Amino acid sequence: MRKILTFLGTGRYEESTIHIDELEFRERVFPLALIRYYKMQKPDEELSVFFFLTSEARDNKNWVEYTLPSLEAEQVRYEALEIPKDIETLDKTLGLIKEMIGVLSEGDEVVLDVTHCFRDIPLTASVVALYLKEVLDVKITILYGKFDSVKNETHCTDLTFVTQLVEWIYAARVFKEYGYSNELGALADQRNRRIYKTANLSKKPKYLASMRLPLQYLTDALRLGSIRSIRESVRRFLVTFEKESTLNQEIHEYVPELELLMPSIIQRYKMVDTGASSFVLDEREIATERELMKFYLDTRDIGMALRLAREYMINILLYKEGLANFVFDRDKREEISRFLGETDSLRKARNHVAHFGFNDSNSLTDVNTIEQHLRKLIDTDIDELYNEMMKNKQDLEASSYAVVSSLGLTEGALYTILNHYNPNLLIVVTSKEGAKILPSILEKTQFKGECHVVNVEDPYTGKEEIARVSKEVTGYLENTRKVVINLTGGTTLLNYMLLKVGDEARHGKTIKTVLAVDKRPYEEQKVNPYVVGEVVELD
Structure with a gap:
């Protein structure tokens, strides 16, 4: 629905010839000409008019006699709404907002006529209308009847271009707050298209149109979090300015709104540019990854910073260990990730964010705490980080294994594993019947470490116990660095549970999955189970 929002004052209004497009009207009150114009242009369109009047204007002849x-x-469907004489306080401004909100609905086509506004009301009404444009998604046209006293004519002037400045304000705020520039690129492209539609311009921009796509691709890459896309798109954008000096001149001439922002845009994106045409893991790359992490923190994108933090530390290890060629090798990255020494709060927070919280019933770690950890990581010299990770590696290699094993009704497999690895921690997943033979196995192997038994009520079909068992076992493994998982000796279900444990506990740990093999005849094994067999390490 089209709605005209207009004002009347108490001044003296002279009848004049009012020009709106190619049409002429003889009226004393400008909004009456507007009404006639829209009824002529679109006779079937619903039209409502809202007059905002002070108490003085409501009693004045401009309203009573002329309108x-x-x-x-x-x-005409109309309504008169009372407003205060002066909109000079926040409360009165809010009152005007409420009145205007009360008459508008989402999707309306709104004509704001400020011809007969007075004092500070035109400015306030225009700002309010621009706000409502964004909030209610209404289309706003701002019109002003400019009176020529010499010719006794009034010409309808379209002031809607003022609303475009609000779009630039929004785009500038998005860039300053979040570092995303696609909105600025889109507005520059709109300006370029508008210029080319103006036939009477002899000189038109040649390079302005080249801004939109690079800024869009760069923004998408930053929001997606794809390192190669970020590298390629930021380089493409910066090259645009390095090659085309004319582009800066065109921005100055045709898009002055953007000119003031360009130095900060280029500076911000240069900070995350390596200068290389393709991805190379070197000191420059690591330095720009640190800047990129800082970029995400500064723009409050904590989730992105969390995701990048782990990869940043892995890249430091790869580079320092001479493994830069493995930068995109998933297996190698996973292999060395156990040396990171990542804080538990960061690891849990990253996993929480990566799965949108659906993998964890617990609430997310306090965001301020996460940010403090990330800031500390950024501020730490890469050599210091590398030395810390090397110490983690040495500690890991020097530590003894924890053994997680299933146990059925025979002793041999677990006996072999305990003799082979001599762990200081043993976790046995078994049934009540299987648990009865465990003391004998521990005695025969002279096991002196810490032992935990995780009982399974139904070791054959008890799939509903999988989650509980996995959680209980991983809890025991929380402070261990190296784990052996033995898949021999228990039922198929018990061994499947152990595979789930390995998947859950793999972060920051070295995990070996093994089999115990006794090649003796079965009858001989039954008679004497306590013979050390072979161990096959699957990974």
Whole structure:
């Protein structure tokens, strides 16, 4: 629905010839000409008019004598709304906002006529209208009847271009707050298209159109979090300015709104640019990854910073260990990730964010704490980080294994594993019947370490116990660095549970999955189970 929002004052209004597009009207009150214009242009369109009047204006002849009779004659749907004389306080401004909100609905086509506004009301009404444009998604047209006293003519002037400045304000805020520039690129492209539609311009921009796509691709890459896309798109954008000096001149001439922002845009994106045409893991790359992590923190994208933090530390290890060629090798990255020494809060927070919280019933670690950890990581010299990770590696290699094993009703497999690895921690997943033979196995192997038994009520079909068992076992493994998982000796279900444990506990740990093999005849094994067999390490 089209809605005209207009004002009347108490001044002296002279009848004049009002020009709106190619049409002429003789009226004393400008909004009456607007009403006639829209009724002629779109006779079937619903039209409502809202007059915002002070108490003085409501009693004035401009309303009583010059406007009301015409409204009745035109059979126009109208409403008169009272407003204060001066909109000079926040409370009164909010009152005007409420009045305007009360008459508008989402999707309306709104004509704001400020011809007969007075004092500070035109400015306030325009700002309010621009706000409502964004909030209610209404289309706003701002019109002003410019009176020529010499010719006794009034010309309708479209001031809607003022609303475009609000779009630039929004785009500038998005860039300053979040570092995303696609909105700025889109507005520059709109300006370029508008210029080319203006036939009477002899000189038109040649390079302005080249801004939109690079800024869009760069913004998408930053939001997606793809390192190669970020590298390629930021380089493409910066090269655009390095090659085309004319582009800066065109921005100055045709898009002055953007000119003031360009130095900060280029500076911000240069910080995350390696200068290389392709990805190379070197000191420059690591330095720009640190800047990229800082970029995400500064723009409050904590989730992205969390994701990048782990990869940043892995890249330091790869580079320092001479493994830069493995930078995109998933297996190698996973292999060395156990040396990171990542704080538990960061690891849990990253996993929480990566799965959108659906992998964890617990709430996310306090965001301020996460940010403090990330800031500390950024501020730490890469050599210091590398030395810390090397110490983690040495500690890991020097530590003894924990053994997680299933246990059925025979002793041999677990006996072999305990003799082979001599662990200081043993976790046995078994049934009540299987648990009965465990003391004998521990005695025969002279096991002196810490032992935990995780009982399974139904070791054959108890799939509903999988989650509980996995959680209980991983809890025991929380402070261990090296784990052996033995898949021999228990039922198929018990061994499947152990595979789930390995998947859950793999972060920051070295995990070996093994089999115990006794090649003796079965009858001989039954008679004497306590013979050390072979161990096959699967990974």
